[in-house]
Amino acid sequence: MELSERKKKILKAVVESYIETAEPVGSKAIAEQAGLGVSSATIRNELADLTSMGYLEQPHTSAGRIPSPQGYRIYVNELMHHHALSMHETREINNALNNKVKQLDVLLSEAGAVLSDLTSYPAYAMAAPAGAATIKRFDFIFVDAHTVIAVAMLDNNSVKNKLMSFPNGIEEQFVQKLSTVFNANFTNITEKELTPELIASAERVTGDLTGAVAAAASFALNLLTEAGPSRPSVSGASHILDHPEFKDVDKAQKLLSYLSDNGELMQMPTENSGSEIRILIGPENVADELKDSSVVMASYDLGNNMKGMIGVVGPTRMDYAKVAAHLSYVVRGLRQLADGGKLPLMPPDLLPAPKEGKDEN
Amino acid sequence: MELSERKKKILKAVVESYIETAEPVGSKAIAEQAGLGVSSATIRNELADLTSMGYLEQPHTSAGRIPSPQGYRIYVNELMHHHALSMHETREINNALNNKVKQLDVLLSEAGAVLSDLTSYPAYAMAAPAGAATIKRFDFIFVDAHTVIAVAMLDNNSVKNKLMSFPNGIEEQFVQKLSTVFNANFTNITEKELTPELIASAERVTGDLTGAVAAAASFALNLLTEAGPSRPSVSGASHILDHPEFKDVDKAQKLLSYLSDNGELMQMPTENSGSEIRILIGPENVADELKDSSVVMASYDLGNNMKGMIGVVGPTRMDYAKVAAHLSYVVRGLRQLADGGKLPLMPPDLLPAPKEGKDEN
DNA sequence: TTTTAGCACTCTACAACCCCGAGTGCTAAA
DNA sequence: TTTAGCACTCGGGGTTGTAGAGTGCTAAAA
Numbered sequence: 001m002e003l004s005e006r007k008k009k010i011l012k013a014v015v016e017s018y019i020e021t022a023e024p025v026g027s028k029a030i031a032e033q034a035g036l037g038v039s040s041a042t043i044r045n046e047l048a049d050l051t052s053m054g055y056l057e058q059p060h061t062s063a064g065r066i067p068s069p070q071g072y073r074i075y076v077n078e079l080m081h082h083h084a085l086s087m088h089e090t091r092e093i094n095n096a097l098n099n100k101v102k103q104l105d106v107l108l109s110e111a112g113a114v115l116s117d118l119t120s121y122p123a124y125a126m127a128a129p130a131g132a133a134t135i136k137r138f139d140f141i142f143v144d145a146h147t148v149i150a151v152a153m154l155d156n157n158s159v160k161n162k163l164m165s166f167p168n169g170i171e172e173q174f175v176q177k178l179s180t181v182f183n184a185n186f187t188n189i190t191e192k193e194l195t196p197e198l199i200a201s202a203e204r205v206t207g208d209l210t211g212a213v214a215a216a217a218s219f220a221l222n223l224l225t226e227a228g229p230s231r232p233s234v235s236g237a238s239h240i241l242d243h244p245e246f247k248d249v250d251k252a253q254k255l256l257s258y259l260s261d262n263g264e265l266m267q268m269p270t271e272n273s274g275s276e277i278r279i280l281i282g283p284e285n286v287a288d289e290l291k292d293s294s295v296v297m298a299s300y301d302l303g304n305n306m307k308g309m310i311g312v313v314g315p316t317r318m319d320y321a322k323v324a325a326h327l328s329y330v331v332r333g334l335r336q337l338a339d340g341g342k343l344p345l346m347p348p349d350l351l352p353a354p355k356e357g358k359d360e361n
Numbered sequence: 362m363e364l365s366e367r368k369k370k371i372l373k374a375v376v377e378s379y380i381e382t383a384e385p386v387g388s389k390a391i392a393e394q395a396g397l398g399v400s401s402a403t404i405r406n407e408l409a410d411l412t413s414m415g416y417l418e419q420p421h422t423s424a425g426r427i428p429s430p431q432g433y434r435i436y437v438n439e440l441m442h443h444h445a446l447s448m449h450e451t452r453e454i455n456n457a458l459n460n461k462v463k464q465l466d467v468l469l470s471e472a473g474a475v476l477s478d479l480t481s482y483p484a485y486a487m488a489a490p491a492g493a494a495t496i497k498r499f500d501f502i503f504v505d506a507h508t509v510i511a512v513a514m515l516d517n518n519s520v521k522n523k524l525m526s527f528p529n530g531i532e533e534q535f536v537q538k539l540s541t542v543f544n545a546n547f548t549n550i551t552e553k554e555l556t557p558e559l560i561a562s563a564e565r566v567t568g569d570l571t572g573a574v575a576a577a578a579s580f581a582l583n584l585l586t587e588a589g590p591s592r593p594s595v596s597g598a599s600h601i602l603d604h605p606e607f608k609d610v611d612k613a614q615k616l617l618s619y620l621s622d623n624g625e626l627m628q629m630p631t632e633n634s635g636s637e638i639r640i641l642i643g644p645e646n647v648a649d650e651l652k653d654s655s656v657v658m659a660s661y662d663l664g665n666n667m668k669g670m671i672g673v674v675g676p677t678r679m680d681y682a683k684v685a686a687h688l689s690y691v692v693r694g695l696r697q698l699a700d701g702g703k704l705p706l707m708p709p710d711l712l713p714a715p716k717e718g719k720d721e722n
Numbered sequence: 723t724t725t726t727a728g729c730a731c732t733c734t735a736c737a738a739c740c741c742c743g744a745g746t747g748c749t750a751a752a
Numbered sequence: 753t754t755t756a757g758c759a760c761t762c763g764g765g766g767t768t769g770t771a772g773a774g775t776g777c778t779a780a781a782a
Contacts (some may be wrong), residue, residue, distance in 0.1 A: 005512035026774055041726055044775070062733040062774050074383050140501050141512065149520050151502065151512055161520045236596065238617035241610050249602050249610060387745055402755055405746070423762045704748050724782070732774085739768080745761090752755070 001076070007038055010046050011055055012079040015067045019319055024064030067140035069282040069316060072294070076279050076320050083325040087116055088327065097333045104158065104302070109336070111310060116236025119323050121243075121314035122259055124296045125231035127306055129156055132190040133224055138182040140216070142175045148220050155188075156306050170210050177206050182216060188239050188294070191224035208240045234259050245315040251292070256287035259313065277324050277331075282316045292316065298331045302338045310334070331353045370397055371407050372416055373440040374442055376428045379682055381444055383605045387423030429483070430643040430677060431654070437640050437681050444686040451690065452480055458694045465519065465663070468698070470594035472671060472691050477597025480684050482604075482675035487593035488515055493551040494585055499543040501577070503536045509573070511580050517667045521715075523580045531571050538567050543577060552585035595620050606676040612653070619650035620674065638685050638692070643677045653677065657684045659692045664700045673694070 003011070013034035017025045027047055031040040047065055050056045053069035058064075067075065107194055108125040116123035133156045141149040146169060151161045181202050186194065199217045246252040257265035260338070280295040296318070297311025304330050310331065312323050364372070372550045373393035389409055411417045416432035416684035419425075428436065445492040458468070467487040473646045477484035502510040507530060512522045533683055542563050547555065560578045567574055598620055607613040641656040657679070658672025671692065673684050 026776090028774080039726055040774095042724085043726095045725090048776080058775090060733060062731085062772095062777090063772065091393065137504065139510070140502050143498065143514065149500070149511060149512060149514065150377065151522060153524075157524060159522045159524050161512060161522050163518060163520050164515075238614060239619055241614040242616065247610055249608055249613070250612070252613075253599060253602040256602065260597070260599055356629070385745090389745080400755055401745095402757095403753085406754085409747075419746090421746090421762060423743095423760085425745065726779100728778090728780100729776105730778105731776085734773090735771090737768100737770085740766090742763105742765090744763095746754105747760085749757090749759105749775080749776100750755100751757100 002135070004037075006036060007046055007050060008074075011050055011067075011071060011074060014047075014056060014065055015071060015075040015281060018066050019317055020315060023084070024059055025064050026064035029064070029310070032039065038199060042160075042280075054273065067317075069284065072281045072316060073284075075130070076084060076209060076281070080321050080324075083319075083321040085325055089326065093326070093330055097330075097337065104306075107334075108308060108310065109235060111334060112233055112235040114311065115310070115312060115326055115330055116239060118326050119234075119286065119314075119319070119324065120239045121312045121313055121318065122234060122237045122239050123310065123312045124232045124234045124259065125308070125310040127302065127308040128230055129306055132192075134188045134190055135220055136187055138186065138220075139180045140175045140182075142170075144171045145169045145171075148175055148178075150216055152220060152223055156302075160223050160305075164215050166210050166212065168210060170212055174208075174210070174212065175205070177305060178212055178216060181206055181213075182220070186217070186220055191221065194224060195219055224330070227352055231281060240314070241314050243317075245292075247302060254289055255293060255313070258287070267278070278327055279320060294318045294320075298327055299308075299337050300331050300338070367397060367441060368407055368411060369396060369435075371404060372411055372428075372432060372435060375408075375411075375417060375426055376432060376436040376440070377425050380678055383678060385420055386426050387425035389627075390425070401446070405461055426438060428678075430645065433642045433681070434645075437642070441682045441685075444680075444682040446686055446690055450687065453479060454687070454691055454694060458698065468667070468695075469669060469671065470596065472695060473596040476671070476673060476687055476691055477600055477686050480640060480673055480680070481600045482673045482679065482684065483598045483600050484671070484673045485593045485595045485620065486669070486671040488663065488669040490667055493553075494582075495549045495551055496581055496584060497548055499540060499547065499577075499581075499690070501536045501540045501543075505534045507534075509536055511577055513581060513584055515584065517663075519667075520586050525573065525576050525580070525646050527573065528570050529571060531573055532619075535567070535569075535573065538575055539577060541566055543572075543581075544716045547578070547581055551589075552582065557580055557583060573614075601675070604676050604678075606653075606678060615650055616654060616674070619648070638689055640681060640685070655679045655681075657681065657688055659688055661692050661699070663695075 008145065009162075010030060012075045013030050014025045017033070018027065027043040030047075031038065031043050051058060051065060055068055055074060056065040057068045057071075070326055092259060093114055096110045104127055108127055108219075112123040112125040135152045136155050137153040139151040141151065142202040143149060146166050148166065148170060149161055150164055151159065153159050185198065185202055189198075194217070199213065202208075202217070203213045231339060240246050240255055241252055246255070277296060277298045280297075281302055282291075282294060283291050285293065285295060290313070292315070294316045295311055295313050297309055299307060299309040302308055310327070311328060314323070368651045369460035371391060374391050375386045378390065378394070384524060388401040388404040391408075392399065392404050409415060412419060412426060412433075416429055416435060417426040418429045418432075420427065457471045467489055469488055473484040496513045497516050498514040500512040502512065507527050509525045509527065509531060510522055512520065513524055514520045546559065550559075555578070560574065563578070564570075564574045569575075569625055598617055600672055601607050601616060602613055607616070625663060638659045641651075641658075643655060646652060646653050646654065646656060651674070653676070654674055656672055656674050658669040658670055660668060662668055671688070673679075673688060675684070
């Protein structure tokens with residue numbers, strides 16, 4: 001059943017007032033504030049309707065109404081206005097993303113940090129390879145008779161290195177051999193294909209006595225293993241204590257430890273990682289710990305076989321419009337960075353209004 | 362004035378009971394529990410003495426006693442027993458440190474994580490160069506006409522790399538020239554000495570048109586800058602909510618945000634970074650946010666021009682004995698790792714009892 | 723048919739109050 | 753020096769009462 005125009009206005013008023021004050025909203029307040037020229041009694045009738053339709057809830061008989069998850073859903077999908085970012089906000093974000101040439105994980109965690117600062121909700125960010133990682137190139141740099149630097153370039157163009165020590169000495173020639181053998185046999189293979197047999201055979205071929213092959217292989221194996229989803233970085237977790245719904249320490253405790261421990265289980269972007277922002281409201285979340293919370297998230301493609309996601313967690317009473325706007329802007333920045341490889345010199349003003357999430361259910 | 366043997370026993374009993382229960386301790390409880398064969402009235406007299414000496418406090422007239430910071434101090438310095446780690450605990454720690462070949466920051470943050478898990482207090486860890494960092498070696502790896510990997514080895518033996526892209530192309534010969542010039546002119550200099558003039562002169566010498574010199578120099582500059590104190594990693598922050606002193610959300614909020622934001626200001630090990638564990642109780646902390654909390658920390662030398670610190674933060678009512686034991690064991694592990702460069706194959710049992718902190722005031 | 727005013731009703735938050743129990747300090751006797 | 757006894761203090765928990773916000777229902781008005 002379609003909502004009447006007036007019902008929509010009333011629902012919107014309830015949601016926005018509740019988002020702002022965290023107090024149940026009464027008929028009188030709406031009558032006064034949301035300038036539709038009817039009395040509170042009329043509003044009451046409408047509220048009763050909206051409640052029986054499942055869009056509003058009553059904490060107890062003589063309290064005002066608060067939005068149900070479905071109510072938020074309608075709000076997010078149809079009623080929400082677009083939040084315009086202030087100059088200050090865009091500047092903050094640009095600074096965070098611009099400042100330096102950073103490594104991916106640092107960049108993501110700074111993106112999370114600024115998001116968290118601006119929205120005052122905890123933010124998390126992570127990156128993961130779209131498929132299994134492989135190494136596409138090895139280099140071994142002979143430093144001195146006891147030291148070699150191993151450098152590996154992954155298929156996603158990230159580069160890793162490791163200092164290897166050889167107390168018993170190693171020869172420069174042998175390091176070259178190492179390089180040849182590793183580039184021949186250990187490139188373009190996945191973690192699973194890097195078998196002990198392969199390593200043993202490499203040791204045979206090179207006639208290795210120093211343990212260098214084993215060390216290098218373990219380095220490679222580590223890279224392939226750890227190239228899996230990076231552990232998400234969580235920023236501003238303490239922000240959840242800002243919000244009255246977490247005045248109960250137990251609730252806060254649960255969410256906080258979920259964020260810091262299991263945050264890894266945070267759903268990675270679903271396959272259809274559309275470019276849009278997704279909003280999961282309360283029970284729409286799969287994780288039990290999030291059933292009372294909402295998540296606003298976006299995923300993005302980093303081009304070189306890497307996907308990432310970044311999002312914000314808060315109570316269902318969340319300022320969706322604001323958060324979506326911020327997130328959208330941050331994600332745009334990240335994409336720009338990924339595309340151009342250049343600094344994201346976004347114009348701080350005059351950017352197209354952000355779009356919000358797709359329907360969920 | 363020296364405390365009588367009996368007063369010491371009573372003080373110890375008060376501290377330990379309070380640490381365990383978080384409830385003010387009454388004379389009767391002590392009389393029953395701490396088997397010195399005197400009545401509660403006698404204990405009361407002693408408690409009154411200890412209170413007037415400043416070692417105990419009374420929340421209000423008709424409540425039991427709780428230890429004052431000075432009381433904890435005495436306890437920590439003289440009265441505390443050594444906590445023996447269980448097999449399980451040592452195993453946890455060994456696992457955390459052993460598992461893989463890790464980068465320093467990851468290692469430290471895992472050390473913090475296990476410490477936090479075991480003690481159920483937040484832990485933080487950081488590393489910092491003892492002096493200004495310099496780069497001791499550059500390598501530039503020519504990947505293809507548009508891609509070069511820059512590798513730099515710092516004087517603390519850490520190795521960093523960066524992928525540099527050249528949309529307009531770059532020649533292999535030029536990369537070699539780059540290597541020569543950088544190794545000649547950019548090694549063993551500090552951040553301050555890496556001046557724009559130096560860069561300009563390098564550009565002149567190489568006749569650079571690709572921007573490679575600028576890119577490489579900015580890479581180097583970044584390393585030297587960021588080699589400063591790493592931002593500390595904080596683990597298990599949500600653990601503070603486990604403890605009743607933080608049932609007040611505001612307090613928790615303050616400490617939490619101090620930990621995640623300003624944690625950087627955490628005092629680095631004082632110059633005399635003795636090998637011992639230091640315990641700072643309540644007001645002994647310089648940071649205002651920590652005046653109600655205690656810090657148990659240790660610093661360690663990583664050999665190659667790197668110093669680090671790792672510690673635990675909790676309420677003054679902290680299980681100092683346990684925390685000190687855990688921390689001590691973790692630090693021993695880190696030192697072993699640093700010394701040998703090998704995996705820390707510590708015997709999980711039969712380790713010498715940990716020593717606790719030096720006096721503070 | 724829809725809107726409004728009026729009214730009785732419900733429920734919470736808050737303050738006032740009381741009482742219990744734990745613990746103290748003091749005194750006088752052992 | 754220790755102990756028993758006792759009067760006193762104070763916080764916590766439970767109860768009660770009240771004010772206020774908000775509701776649903778009904779009957780009249782538009």
